[in-house]
Amino acid sequence: MVPETVRTRRSDATRTAILRAAQVRFAADGYDRATIRAIAAEARIDPSMVMRYFGSKAGLFAAAVEVDLRLPDVSGVLRMELGRVLVTHFLERWEGDPADDALLMLLRSAATDDAARERMQYTFTSQLVPVVASVVGDSREASQRAGLIASQLLGLALTRHILRLPPVVALGRAVLVEQIGPTIQRYLTG
Amino acid sequence: MVPETVRTRRSDATRTAILRAAQVRFAADGYDRATIRAIAAEARIDPSMVMRYFGSKAGLFAAAVEVDLRLPDVSGVLRMELGRVLVTHFLERWEGDPADDALLMLLRSAATDDAARERMQYTFTSQLVPVVASVVGDSREASQRAGLIASQLLGLALTRHILRLPPVVALGRAVLVEQIGPTIQRYLTG
DNA sequence: TCGCGCAGTCAACGGTTGTTGGCCTACATT
C-alpha cells in the first residue's frame, strides 16, 4: 500500500475541520472566550477529539494561528505609491473571508493572552520589518519605521473591526486609502 | 447628627479600596481574566463584599471605568501645534500612574467584552469628537477626523503598551511626538 | 443598658471550563 504520508488519512478531514472551526471561534471571541466545546460543536465533533489531535487548547491555538500577511512584492511598486498600496492591501485582507483574517483573531487574543502577544511580535518582526527593510537600507531604521507603520495599520484594524467606532466603520475604503496612505508613506520614506 | 451624605461613612474606605483594586486588575488582565476573587484579594477583603457594594462583576466594571481623557483646552493652542500637543498629552497619560490609565484597562477589555466596547465608543464620541469639533466647524467632518485620529492614537497605545512591539516601546517620547504629531495634525487640519 | 443595623466573614451552591480514560464501531489486513 502507498505509505501513509502520501495517502490522505481518514483523519485529515477532521483535523482540518477542527482547525477551521478554531480559526472562526478564536477570531470571533478571542482566546479566552473561545471554548473548546464551542469549537468542537462548530466542527461537529466531540471536544475530546480536539485534545487528541492538538494536545491542549494552547496547542490548538498555536496550530490555528498561521498568520501570513501575504505582503505584496514591493520591488516593482513606484516608491511614492507604497503607502497607498499597503493600506489597500490590508483593507482587502480584513474585509475578505472572515475565517481567513488570522490577524484579527490574533489581535483579539493578544489583548490578554501572552502567547498570542508574542506571536504578534514574531509576525511583525518576520514579515513587516523585512518589507520595510527592502525599501530603506539601514536595518535599525527599518524596524523603527515598521513600528510606526504598525501603530497606524493595527490602529486602523482595531478601531474599524474590533472596537467598531462608527465613523471609522463608515469611512469608505477609498477615503481611508487617501487619508492613511500618505501617513504610511511618510513613516516609510520621510 | 449630620446627614449621611456629608459624613464619611465607615464603608467608604472599603468601597474605594475595591474600586482601586478593580482598576489595577482590570487594567492588567482585562475583563475576563480579572476575577472577583483576585480583586478582593488585592483589596484585602472578602469576595462577597464586592457583590454587596457593586451587585455584580459587570456592575463593578461599570463603576470602575471612569474614563476621563482630561483632554486639554485647545482654544489657546496654536493651530499648527495641535498635533504635537495631543500626542504629548496621551503619552503622558499612559506613562503616569499605572492605576490611573483607565483607557488601557478599557482597551484590553474591549477586545472581547461587549460592554467595554460600547463604553469605548461612548468615550470616543463624548470626549474626543467635541475637541475635534471645536477645531473644525462641521460636525460630520469632525467625527470623521476624530475617527482617523483615534485610529492612530489607539494604535499607538496598542502597539506600545499592550502588544509591546519592541521598536515601538524603544522609541523615545520626543521621537514619537515628532513623528506622529504631524499625522494627527494632518487628520485634524488637512 | 438594651436593642438594632451595618460592616464583614465563612462556607457553600450551581455552572462552566480544560482535560482524561474507558468504551464502542468500522475498516484494513491476514
Add this chain to the structure above:
DNA sequence: AATGTAGGCCAACAACCGTTGACTGCGCGA
C-alpha cells in the same frame, strides 16, 4: 472470517468561576 487498530463518542473528573445566604461582632441611638 478473524483480528488488530485507528477514529470517534460518552461520562466523568478536578479546578475555578460568579454568586448567595446565613452567621458574627461592633458601635451608635434611645
